Structures are given as structure tokens and as C-alpha cells.
Amino acid sequence: MVGLGRMGSNMVRRLMRAGVRCAVHDRSRDSVAALVREGALDAGSPAGFLKSLAKPRHVWLMVPAAVTDAALDELAQSLEPGDTLIDGGNSHYQDDLGRAERLAKRGVRYVDCGVSGGVFGLERGYCLMIGGDADVVARLEPVFMALAPGKAAASPTPGRASKGTADQGWLHCGPHGAGHFVKMVHNAIEYGLMAAYAEGFNLLHHAGAGRDARAVDAETAPFRHPEFYRYDFDVAEIAELWRRGSVIPSWLLDLTASALAGHKDLAKFSGQVADSGEGRWALAAANDLGVPVHVLAASLFGRFASRGESEFQDRVLSALREQFGGHAEKTTA
Ligand SMILES: NC(=O)c1ccc[n+]([C@@H]2O[C@H](COP(=O)([O-])OP(=O)(O)OC[C@H]3O[C@@H](n4cnc5c(N)ncnc54)[C@H](OP(=O)(O)O)[C@@H]3O)[C@@H](O)[C@H]2O)c1
16 A cells, blocks of 8 residues: 555555555655554555565555656556556546556556545445456455445345445446546535535524514615524534434435534534545536536535635626626625
8 A cells, every 4th residue: 555644544454454464655654654563564665565565466556646647657667567556546537548558568457446435434444436457356356345345334225136246335337447437426426415415504504594683775685574584493403313214314414413413503614615626527527428417516616616716706796786786795794
């Protein structure tokens, strides 16, 4: 394993628990030392994998997408024909095609693997979306089985006839790039689901606005029925409630309930929501394919706006209203 951050470290731990021997490398010696204490071998350097692993070697990268290419190329210098590089980071699926071709010239095999599970993966297991050649994927089966959540993570689907591995929590999705393509779409769905929960809880959060006095002037939309909006909802308790027997439970709802428990106002967060690329790539793929992705677009643009990227356009709106109607801006602060 190369890259012993939040993901890589716990993946090594889960692999070792299942009896898979691991050699590790990271630019941080502390991260290496922590795993060596738990039984991993210290590869020492990218070249160290040549000595510390038996042939054919399998080296898994768990680094930020922006540094994956450089790390892959450095590692490839240290590997031999028949060895395999696996990128488990959130890379753009289109990069996988060029990487596979480049590595094939040295006889090094390549597998792209979208990994879902976050910091809870150590205990819950990691959902694995895999792209590459079938023979290498088959060779890696013990590794995928060790990392994946396993059959017990969900009840059997009635009517499912397939004997495939999906019900173990890992799947060979297709050729190079297929794993990261599926992960990209998984994250696009995640954006939408998160936005839907966030929006719903925000609506509940504002449902008491009828109790407050509202300005009566030409700049303020009339509040026709303030008496309909006099609720003081306990959002934490509603999140807890919906986890049981409603039609919208999910792990994301569990996490929402956990975040709200005791911290209903979420005051420690600024609300500036980052995005690490998959949503943009999914939107671009949808554009290329002419496929509508309304929910993804709205949730991705919501994240941009949360970071202040709509500030200038909002000023343009205010400037226009001032020009054509003499409307002065009302500030809420
Ligand atoms: N966190 C998640 O929930 C999650 C879920 C699925 C997939 N992923 C993907 O998995 C990958 C790793 O994520 P993470 O959350 O584990 O990130 P992380 O905690 O930030 O760890 C990143 C690792 O990469 C190393 N690294 C960073 N920059 C480097 C560079 N320039 N050269 C060499 N090594 C470098 C870091 O080394 P240092 O320790 O020295 O900084 C660290 O070991 C990313 O591609 C991410 O998108 C993350």
C-alpha cells in the first residue's frame, strides 16, 4: 500500500486482519511506523516493494488523484513485468485508459478501483468498483474479499439470480476505467442524496418563520399566512425518527442523525462545502452523452455557491434591480 492516509491505513489494517500480508510506503515515516507496529512490512521506498513482496507484486495506491500519475510512474520504474498497480483513489476514469497503456509498455498491469466506505470502512468494509483485465482482477480476489463488506452487510435481494460477486461488496465492472466510472456515478448520486437531506432539514429548520415579524414594504414578498409556519421542529429527533420504518433511511441519514445529536445548529461548520472532482466529471460525462442529470447539477452548483462562488452574480442581480426599479438592497446582517 502506498499512501497511508485516512483510507490507506485502515485498508491495510483490514487486509492484515484477514491474513493478507502487507508492505507499506508513505512519505510520512510516522504513518509507516504505526502500521509496522501492527504487523506491516516497511517497504522503505517505492523500490523497496521489489524486495519486500513476492512475484507477481501487487501495489495499491491510495493517494490524492492529483498526485496519482507521478506516484504511478515512480512505482512503475521499480516493478517488473507481470506486477500490477492498482489505483484506489478517486481518479478521473479517463486517466485510467492512458495509464493502462503506458504501464502495459513495461509489462506492468493496471487496475482501477473505486473505493467507497470512508473512515468507517475498517469496520464496515469497503465497497469496491473495479476496472481492468479479468485475469488480474481474478488474481486479486482474496484482496477484494478481505476489503469488501461481505454478504452479511445486506439482506439477500429477492429474485436475484446472479452468481456474481456484487453481493460480497465488490464487482469487476468492466475494462480499464470502468471502476472509476462507476465510482464517479456513485459519488454523483451521493451529492444528490446529501443535498436532498440537507434541503429537507433546512426546510424544517425554517418552519417557525411565521413567529417572527416580517417587514412590510415593496422589497419583501408578503407572508400571506404566517400562522402556517409557527413550528419549532426538533431536527435531531426527526432525523432519529426517520431512521425507523420511514421510506428514506440510509447510512447518510444515520450520519445526519449522528451529526445533529447534541449539535442541532451545527455551529462548528461554516457550510462551505468542498468537492473533489467526481461531481464535475459526472456532469461532463452526462453532457457528452446528452443525458439529463438535474439533481447532480443542482447539488454540484449548490456546493459552488456555498463557497461564495455566486457572490458576484448575486451582486449583478442587486445592481440590476437597483437600476430598473430603484430597489435598494436589504441586508439581513
Ligand atoms: N476519505 C474518503 O472518504 C475517501 C473515500 C474514497 C476514496 N477516497 C480517495 O482515496 C484517496 C486517499 O484519500 P484519503 O482520504 O486517505 O486522503 P488523505 O487522508 O489525505 O491521505 C492521502 C495520502 O496520500 C499521501 N500524499 C498526499 N500528497 C502526496 C504527494 N504529493 N506525494 C506522495 N504522497 C502524497 C499522504 O501522505 P502524507 O501522510 O504525508 O500527507 C497520505 O498518505 C484519494 O484519492 C481520495 O479521493 C477517499
